[in-house]
Amino acid sequence: MVRQGYRPNGADPWPGGARPSCTIYAVISAALVHDWFVANARDLPWRRPGTTPWGVLVSEFMLQQTPVARVAPVWEQWIAEWPRPSALAATSRADVLRAWGKLGYPRRALRLHEAAAAIATRHGDVVPSDVAELEALPGVGTYTARAVAAFAYGRRCPVVDTNVRRVVARAVHGAGDAGPARVKADLADVDALLPQDDATAAVVSAGLMELGALVCTARSPRCGVCPIQAECAWLANGKPEYQGPRRPVQTFAGTDRQVRGRLLDVLRAADAPVPREALDAVWDDAAQRDRCLLALLEDGLAEQTDDGLFTLPA
DNA sequence: CACGCGTGGGT
DNA sequence: TACCCAAGCGT
Numbered sequence: 001m002v003r004q005g006y007r008p009n010g011a012d013p014w015p016g017g018a019r020p021s022c023t024i025y026a027v028i029s030a031a032l033v034h035d036w037f038v039a040n041a042r043d044l045p046w047r048r049p050g051t052t053p054w055g056v057l058v059s060e061f062m063l064q065q066t067p068v069a070r071v072a073p074v075w076e077q078w079i080a081e082w083p084r085p086s087a088l089a090a091t092s093r094a095d096v097l098r099a100w101g102k103l104g105y106p107r108r109a110l111r112l113h114e115a116a117a118a119i120a121t122r123h124g125d126v127v128p129s130d131v132a133e134l135e136a137l138p139g140v141g142t143y144t145a146r147a148v149a150a151f152a153y154g155r156r157c158p159v160v161d162t163n164v165r166r167v168v169a170r171a172v173h174g175a176g177d178a179g180p181a182r183v184k185a186d187l188a189d190v191d192a193l194l195p196q197d198d199a200t201a202a203v204v205s206a207g208l209m210e211l212g213a214l215v216c217t218a219r220s221p222r223c224g225v226c227p228i229q230a231e232c233a234w235l236a237n238g239k240p241e242y243q244g245p246r247r248p249v250q251t252f253a254g255t256d257r258q259v260r261g262r263l264l265d266v267l268r269a270a271d272a273p274v275p276r277e278a279l280d281a282v283w284d285d286a287a288q289r290d291r292c293l294l295a296l297l298e299d300g301l302a303e304q305t306d307d308g309l310f311t312l313p314a
Numbered sequence: 315c316a317c318g319c320g321t322g323g324g325t
Numbered sequence: 326t327a328c329c330c331a332a333g334c335g336t
Contacts, residue, residue, distance in 0.1 A: 040328070060332065063331085064334070065319090067321095070321080071332090102320080102321060103320055103321075104321040107319070116320095138334095142333085163334090180315085219329080249330080250319090258321095260319080264320085
């Protein structure tokens with residue numbers, strides 16, 4: 001139901017004077033999201049019956065900032081090769097980084113490797129279902145912990161990612177898009193609309209994400225096929241454009257990230273330690289190149305052998 | 315909390 | 326073509 005001036009949770013979704021002129025808020029029906037998801041969910045590999053909590057955890061690591069289409073084939077290989085945390089933990093970091101391939105942000109691969117070791121040694125090779133225990137694992141933050149609790153263990157748990165934040169910002173708050181993250185308030189917003197039953201709530205959590213990924217998209221939302229269009233505060237407000245501050249789009253060309261990527265690409269492709277000259281060839285600016293190589297060594301993404309050659313970490 | 319961290323596809 | 330963006334995390 002769309003209402004004037006109604007605020008779920010009483011929280012101010014636009015702190016700091018960024019409040020848009022709209023005054024319409026809405027309560028959206030979890031049942032509609034639930035039924036839409038059951039009918040429209042993508043057939044993703046990690047949603048197949050038989051996927052273990054470990055499989056879910058691996059998918060969530062890979063999906064941190066990497067699109068579904070690129071993750072899917074790599075996930076299949078990882079689960080086939082390392083079906084349990086202990087199997088991954090027994091693998092060298094070099095092999096893990098090579099298997100990570102070009103998913104990006106390779107520090108995630110190291111953290112997943114560390115998390116696997118922690119699960120193997122401290123949790124009996126079983127991925128924890130408790131949010132606090134999950135958050136204690138390296139590379140597992142607010143989102144990933146709750147995603148595993150919900151999707152791997154079917155628990156009622158607010159799962160807030162960029163998709164869900166956008167759906168809530170629009171459908172509930174009537175804004176064009178989500179502003180800067182407000183973790184506590186975002187979790188409370190979603191918690192307020194989840195049904196009580198664990199299994200049903202978990203499906204709704206997946207449905208909210210799927211809705212944001214497929215229908216309530218950032219660029220061209222397909223409101224005409226949206227299951228909650230009749231309740232959507234953004235539609236009721238006339239789809240106002242987002243007014244608040246936007247995080248500046250990160251540049252890439254010329255940044256350390258690009259240089260690190262090129263250096264690491266050389267190390268991944270090499271089947272033996274490489275001399276300095278092989279790395280020097282990928283970037284002209286020597287100072288930047290050296291800084292990046294040093295950073296890779298410090299991050300544990302590269303190592304130097306006794307005879308001065310460079311490799312992926314053992 | 316704002317920022318840095320890879321990569322490549324869509325528009 | 327240049328942007329814009331994609332299931333975040335750690336510091």
